[in-house]
Amino acid sequence: MPTPSPQPSFSARRRWSIGLNVFLIVFFVLAVVVMVNFLSRDYFLRLQVSTRTKLELSPLTVKTIQAITNQVKVILFYDKESEGLYSTVADLLNQYSLINPKISVQTIDYLRDPGLAVKVRADYDLAVPLDKGVRKNLVIFDAGGNKRMVVDGDALTRYVYEQVPNGSEREFRRRTMFEGETKFTAALLAVTTPKPLFAYVLQGHGGHSLESTGEFGYTKFAAALLQNSIVPLPLDLLGTNTMPTNCSLLVLPGPTKEIYDFELEKIDQYLTNGGRMLVLLNVVSLDRDTGRDKTGLDKLLAHWGVEVGHGLVQDPDNEVRGRDMIVREFDPKNPLVNPLLASGLYLISPRSVGQRKLPAQAADAPHVEELAFTGPRGQASDQPKPQSFPLMVAVEKGAIKNVITERGSTRIVVVGDSMFLENNHIESADNRAFVGYAVNWLLDRTQLLEALPSRPVKEYKLLMTRSQLRSAELILQAGMPGVALLMGGLVWLRRRK
Incomplete structure (x- = not known):
């Protein structure tokens, strides 16, 4: 009797139906994956599970x-x-x-x-x-x-x-x-800023040189300006030279010799027209016999509501070595120094810089805020009693009524020390970071006053003597392979039995 041929499990129609169903499922799954990847280009979420590779941007x-x-x-x-x-x-x-x-x-x-x-x-x-x-x-x-x-x-x-x-x-x-x-964000700002900003640094009065790479030079200060998308240029106001029209910021880098009256008048006119200025005072500018400031900056700053001391300030509670000090007392409400509250500045030979005390203030007088202070036992060579001395001020004055200014309100920052930004000191404490905070406040770039985080680097080093290194090499090169051979030999002997 002939054997009946087996019947197919599925009809041809059923097979085509199943195949089409599988194809459509695969097609729609791939389509969903493609769409999710396309949308993730603009709406992505990255979860960091390792603390060593976690990079959360500010x-x-x-x-x-x-x-x-x-x-x-x-x-x-x-x-x-x-x-x-x-x-x-x-x-x-x-x-x-x-x-x-x-x-x-x-x-x-x-x-x-x-x-x-x-x-x-x-x-x-x-x-x-x-x-x-x-x-x-x-x-x-x-x-x-x-x-x-x-x-x-x-x-x-x-x-x-x-x-x-x-x-x-x-x-x-x-x-x-x-x-x-910090470095990459500053670099992005530098290459994407449409209009360059120029900082003119007054030269020729015994101040720090932008071109000097020595200990007392200011080449690293110039690099810090560039890092904040500001191009530093030398300035000479002698003779008929005037303030450049493209001057975004004027810097006085610790002058020690006389600044002539006609130069001070040019600077004062620049400020009246809404200029921005960073003044770094130098204790060397004080005459040893009379205590008078040889530069004449004290008179210019007094016009803008700032009183400059004529003696060296010391702080026995925060002294580091000699006259150097760490400044940790800042005005917590001011955005310029707020990022420094958890750190400090390393000052070398500061003078006191504070608000000028007047019996009555005019309505349009400059607004002066004291920013940094010594401890309560601070001492100044021109003051008889220990006290907390201000070391830095910020000045702001709105536009004068009925006077149109090109730059807006006037802003000035005065620091009683210039040596703390020299090449051999700018890397101490948060001195370099202060340059960014100061110039960004002066230029009204308040969005850049936020401190960018520095991330700790964890490194693990194994320190061994030469004999310990030789022992480790023997263990790795002979001991571990020898153990593997021994175990293999034992297994071979067991199987033979």
């Missing part, structure tokens, strides 16, 4: 990134295998790119991509031999045209020097803080 940085409307190319000119925190830098800049797609990030490893490295060095004037140990590990911000800025990777971290316990080895640098967000 509100200031987020606002700065979101405000960028032109294309900005960021090039990481890095050796990926170096100890230059490449992964941390790349992760941070990728966060910038996620917030605003107009920021593109590209990595060029100058050791593994020599062709591209040569092109980048030529395009951005980095033509320095790499074997000299310079111009390596750079972050380049390029907004097109001449709007470029190069950030040195070594400047992204703070270091402390430590010595190994045995004392025979050399000291080594240990990273403590990562300041990439």
Whole structure:
């Protein structure tokens, strides 16, 4: 009897129906995935689960990134295998790119991509031999045209020097803080600011030089201005020279010699027209015999409601060494010094600077606020009693009635010390950060007065003597493979039995 042929489990129609159903399901799932990815470009959520890679940008940085409307190319000119925190830098800049797609990030490893490295060095004037140990590990911000800025990777971290316990080895640098967000946000501001701002620094009166790289020079101060998108330029008011029309900020960097009356008149006229000025006083300008200020700035500042002391101020409660002091007392209500409340300023030889005491104030008189103070036992060489002395003031005066000014209200910041911003002291405490706070308040860029966070860097170093290192090498190279061979041999013997 013939065997009946098996009947198909499904009819052809049923098979086509199932196949079409599977195809549609896969199609719709893929469509949903594509749509979710498309929407996530503008509405993304990134959850950080590791405390070591967590990079939460500050509100200031987020606002700065979101405000960028032109294309900005960021090039990481890095050796990926170096100890230059490449992964941390790349992760941070990728966060910038996620917030605003107009920021593109590209990595060029100058050791593994020599062709591209040569092109980048030529395009951005980095033509320095790499074997000299310079111009390596750079972050380049390029907004097109001449709007470029190069950030040195070594400047992204703070270091402390430590010595190994045995004392025979050399000291080594240990990273403590990562300041990439501060440097990168400032670089973005520098390359995307449509109109450059110029700070004119008065020269020729014994003050600090912008071009001097020595201990007492102000090249690092000039770099801090550039970091805040302000171009520093020298100023000479002698003869028929006048205040430049494009002067956004006037800086008096610790003059010690006489500023002639006609120069002071030009400065006063600039302020009357809504000018902005940062005055850094120098104790060297005081005449040793008479105590008189040789520059004549005390008379100019008195006109704007500021009283300048004629003696050196010391603070025994906050003394560091010699006459140096750490200032920790600030006006918590003023936005200029509010970011300094948790830190401080390292001053060298300050003079007192406070509000001028007058029996009656005119309605249109300048508004003067004292910002920083010594402790209650502060001493001044021109005052008999210990007290809390003001060391810094901020002055603001609105436009004069019926007078049209080009710049708006007048703003002045006066600090009783200029040495704290010298090349050998500007990195102490929060001195460099103060430059940014002061100039941004003077230029009415209040959105930049928020302090950007510095992130601690955790490094783990295993310190061993030479004998301990040899023992570890023997364990890793012979001990561990030997244990594996021994276990394999035991297993082989057991199976043979």
